[in-house]
Amino acid sequence: MxxxxxxxxxxxxxxxxxxxxxxxxxxxxxxxxxxxxxxxxxxxxxxxxxxxxxxxxxxxxxxxxxxxxxxxxxxxxxxxxxxxxxxxxxxxxxxxxxxxxxxxxxxxxxxxxxxxxxxxxxxxxxxxxxxxxxxxxxxxxxxxxxxxxxxxxxxxxxxxxxxxxxxxxxxxxxxxADAARVLAAAEARAAKEAANRKRYEAGEISMDINGLRPVLADLGVRTVTQAEYDHGRR
Structure with missing residues (x-):
């Protein structure tokens, strides 16, 4: 219109x-x-x-x-x-x-x-x-x-x-119509990020805090040494 x-x-x-x-x-x-x-x-x-x-x-x-x-x-x-x-x-x-x-x-x-x-x-x-x-x-x-x-x-x-x-x-x-709900979710997210920031500042990394190691394993991503990688390319 x-x-x-x-x-x-x-x-x-x-x-x-x-x-x-x-x-x-x-x-x-x-x-x-x-x-x-x-x-x-x-x-x-x-x-x-x-x-x-x-x-x-x-x-x-x-x-x-x-x-x-x-x-x-x-x-x-x-x-x-x-x-x-x-x-x-x-x-x-x-x-x-x-x-x-x-x-x-x-x-x-x-x-x-x-x-x-x-x-x-x-x-x-x-x-x-x-x-x-x-x-x-x-x-x-x-x-x-x-x-x-x-x-x-x-x-x-x-x-x-x-x-x-x-x-x-x-x-x-x-x-x-969603403003109040979104605000509550955004405040919760901001609080979680603030808590994680303190953990990062203390030396932790996102691989552990976010539980990403099992995700990589499920996707078939392998960890190899440089020597193993070079040997596999021969």
């Missing part, structure tokens, strides 16, 4: 969103069963930024940012605007001026499978973005699209109000 703007979307609990953001995209991805990661094609334009927020989704035509302007009007503090064109779009769908509007409204970041421009200015402003393209060429504003409808961003479906977790490792999407 195109040509529709959905208003008054449901959003997840703010503290749940913030907690998922603190845990990070990789931990959240693993905790929800290795799902939700949008893929390596959507990359940060900066380093060191980590955000989480409720998705305001935009389905747009390639090279057209009309509906991004509409999405800004629909956004609230704590949101992340997610823009997906219907096809590859190596154009700068936003730049400094649109980012200024978003920042004033409290939007935490911008994620897109299209492009952005004015990247130096966005970094200077402290407005984080994740994009497939960086492109100087801008967009037109003459094609209908939709706001707050389901979109497919890389390898993940994003519904309005889903939680976007984005940092240096990429972007992971958490369905709003």
């Amino acid at each position: 195109t040509g529709i703007v959905v208003t008054e979307i449901a959003r997840a609990d703010a503290e749940v969103v913030a907690s998922l953001g603190r845990l990070g995209s990789a931990t959240v991805h693993e905790a929800q069963g290795r799902t939700g990661y949008v893929g390596p094609g959507v990359r940060p334009i900066q380093q060191g930024a980590a955000v989480a927020g409720s998705a305001v989704t935009v389905l747009t035509a390639p090279g057209d940012n009309l509906m991004v302007h509409v999405a800004i009007e629909q956004s609230q503090a704590g949101d992340v605007i997610v823009v997906v064109p219907r096809g590859d779009s190596p154009y700068g769908h936003i730049g400094e001026l649109m980012a200024t509007q978003m920042q004033v409204r409290g939007v935490r970041g911008y994620v897109t499978s299209a492009g952005v421009r004015d990247t130096a200015e966005l970094r200077s402003m402290g407005f984080p973005a994740w994009a497939t393209h960086i492109a100087a060429e801008g967009c037109v504003k003459d094609t209908p699209g939709s706001v707050n409808v389901p979109v497919v961003l890389g390898g993940a479906v994003v519904n309005a109000g889903d939680i976007v977790v984005a940092d240096d490792d990429g972007v992971t999407i958490v369905p709003r």
Whole structure:
């Protein structure tokens, strides 16, 4: 469906969103069963930024940012605007001026499978973005699209109000209905990793902590000395 703007979307609990953001995209991805990661094609334009927020989704035509302007009007503090064109779009769908509007409204970041421009200015402003393209060429504003409808961003479906977790490792999407469950699983994973880190610091290695020796044996991987290996090649 195109040509529709959905208003008054449901959003997840703010503290749940913030907690998922603190845990990070990789931990959240693993905790929800290795799902939700949008893929390596959507990359940060900066380093060191980590955000989480409720998705305001935009389905747009390639090279057209009309509906991004509409999405800004629909956004609230704590949101992340997610823009997906219907096809590859190596154009700068936003730049400094649109980012200024978003920042004033409290939007935490911008994620897109299209492009952005004015990247130096966005970094200077402290407005984080994740994009497939960086492109100087801008967009037109003459094609209908939709706001707050389901979109497919890389390898993940994003519904309005889903939680976007984005940092240096990429972007992971958490369905709003699963937020509390995923948070509990991610916290448990983080606690386990913290405990393992102490064991690594004490000199243990992952082969033993993760029980990998029986896995190698079951797969038929053998351990031989250099002399045995060289002899077997003769």
